[in-house]
Amino acid sequence: MKIVCYGDSNTYGFDPRRGGAVRLPSNCRWPGILNGMPEFKVINEGQNGRCIPHLKWEFYQFGQMLAENDGLDVLTIMLGSNDLVVIYKATAETVCGRMRELFEEKNVPQLGKLIKEGKRVILMAPPVMDIDESMLAKRIGRFSGELRREYRLLAEDLGIEFLDVNEWNPKMSFDGVHIAPEGHAVIANKLREYLLA
Secondary structure (H helix, E strand, O other): OEEEEEEOHHHHOEOOOOOOOOEOOHHHOHHHHHHOOOOOEEEEEEOOOOOOOOOHHHHHHHHHHHHHOOOOOEEEEEOOHHHHHHOOOOOHHHHHHHHHHHOOOOOOHHHHHHHHOOOEEEEEEOOOOOOOOOHHHHHHHHHHHHHHHHHHHHHHHHOOEEEEHHHHOOOEOOOOOOEOHHHHHHHHHHHHHHHHO
8 A cells, every 4th residue: 555644744753852854763753654564655745844735836846746656545644733833823724724725626636636536535633732831832732723623624525534643642742742753653553553444
């Protein structure tokens, strides 16, 4: 089963304990753990700081990535955390609206083609952020929790699959934003069970 995992630093496998652009070893980040299982071939398309594509050139890049990974069986998309941070006065609805635009066929026809072909497209709600006690952090944390509901409704509307990684209680790193190695292992194993069910 060929899987493409598209996301931000929590797909890339950023390690906040070491800073910079240092990532966890492949066998410690959830796409890499999946790739080590005999049932899967996994391409990790995570990138630190990535927001949901919303500009013309970003749609193009996303479409090109899909075209280059022709023959995939599963596409997972786990994004939205960075959007809550960088969009001025963002809400869960704002971010979900941006995700809906990504699925509009005029923006990324390759994505619409995948869905029409019956490929498995899985929208994943990212981990709820628990940063600190500042007003802004509390607001971001609240909306990251609400994003779960918005994404579930969007997936139903689009006719695609939905997963909420928060239901698996993955352990988070000290920063409350990035998934700890133990959490990556949980996500990989739960996703394996889901994909093979």
